[in-house]
Amino acid sequence: MSTVLLANLKPHCFGLSLAYIPQLVLLLxxxxxxxxxxxxxxxxGGSLGMMVCPPIVDLLTMTYGWRGAMLIMAAASFNVTAFGAMQRLPSSGYEKLKKEDIESLSDDRPRDIRSKLSAFASALVQWLSMHLCIEHPKVLLHLTAWPLLGAIFAAWMVFLVPHAIARGIPSFEAAFLSTFVGGIGHLLGRAIHPFILDRKLMSAFWMFVILNLVNTVSFFLDYAAADNCLALMLLASINGAAEGIVNWIIPSVSKELYEESGYVMDICIIGTCLFGAGEILGGFLAGALYDMTQSYSASFFSLGFMAAVTTTMCLIDRLASKCFNETN
Structure with missing residues (x-):
């Protein structure tokens, strides 16, 4: 199982970062x-896809089998490449290179294999912005939130339907929870929150904290909902709205907390990779917990615990940032 986990973790983490980071950097x-x-x-668009894709994949699976469905979805995913090619950064001026820079570029003296490997490792660390964790260890508090968010979202998506079925909800109504109720909450959350932040009605940080607390409470209330379909629908819509917002405003939170330091982009690059890793680990850990307890309620309770930890880490990070600024 650990081998399968690692085999999926690396490409998913890397692939998610390749898909999201260019768009994130472009908008920043x-x-x-x-x-x-x-x-x-x-x-x-992601919220719409959350509602539309599951029934389409289900139809494709029944028609072409799992392999055929995955091949068709992979082909459809190439639209990201087409639309990505249309994106352009705003035009900027060019600065003439200094003479010493040109000379250093033209220096083609042979180097031994050790120096080449050292240069490659240094470039890799710089590209992934990992140097940030060494130069500014305080940022590790904030980066902890990214994989936790990925873990919560992936586990919630994976276990929402089987969790409802285990409670005695018919399979059609259980699928309705994920594709429609959760998706509508997800879409409404993402449609409303940009205007609240843009009009400065609330800061991204406090919106993040409040919605994480709401998410925590709704996960803890899941056990009390039992087999009440209406209560499960209400909780699914709350979770959908909260998940849709907190996962999307975390870059804005990073921007608010660390804009003056000048390494917001570095945080977002590392954080996106950690979010992808969290998605794989979240599904694995929630599944392992279900295997041990044979209860989806325990898995949902663990998601509430992770949401509470996420909120706590961000509050500690905010407090640490204030204390650091006051001492300097």
Whole structure:
């Protein structure tokens, strides 16, 4: 099982970062003042996909089998490449290279294998922004939230339907929870929150904290809902709205907390990779917990616990940032 986990963890983490980071960086550079609005509107497509894709994949699976369905979905995913090619950064000026820079570029003296490996490792660390964790260890508090968010979202999506079926809800109504009720909450959350942030009615940080607390409470209330379909629908819509917002405003939270330090983009690059890793680990850990307890309620309770830890880490990070600024 651990081998399968690692085999999926690496490509998923790497693939998610390749898909999300260019779009994230593009919007950070192109819309520095209204990033929350533009990034929030861009995220509405994911909410629509959450409602549309599951029934389509189910239909494709029944028609072509799992392999055929996955091949068709993989081909459909190539639209990301086409639309990505259409994206352009705002035009900027070019600065003439200094003479010493040109000389250093033309230096083609042979180097031994050790120096080449050292240069490659240094470039890799720089590219992944991992140097940030060494230079500014305080940021590790904030980065902890990213994999936890990925874990909560993936586990909630994977176990929402079987959890409802285990409670005695018919399979059609259980699927309705995920594709429609959860999706509608997800879509409404992503449609409304950009305008709240853009009009400065609430900061991204406090919206993140409040919605994580709401998410925590709704996960803990899941056990009390039992087999009440209406209560499960209400909780699914709350979770959908909260998940749709907190996963999408975390870059805005990073921007609020660390904009003055000048390494927001580095945080977002590392965080996106950690989010992808969290998605794989979240599903694995929630599944392992179900195997041990034979109860989806325990898995949902663990998601509430992770949401509470996420909130706590962000509050500690905010407090640490204030204390650090006051001492300097």
């Amino acid at each position: 550079v192109a819309f520095p003042e209204r990033f929350s609005l533009m990034f929030g509107l861009a995220g509405m």
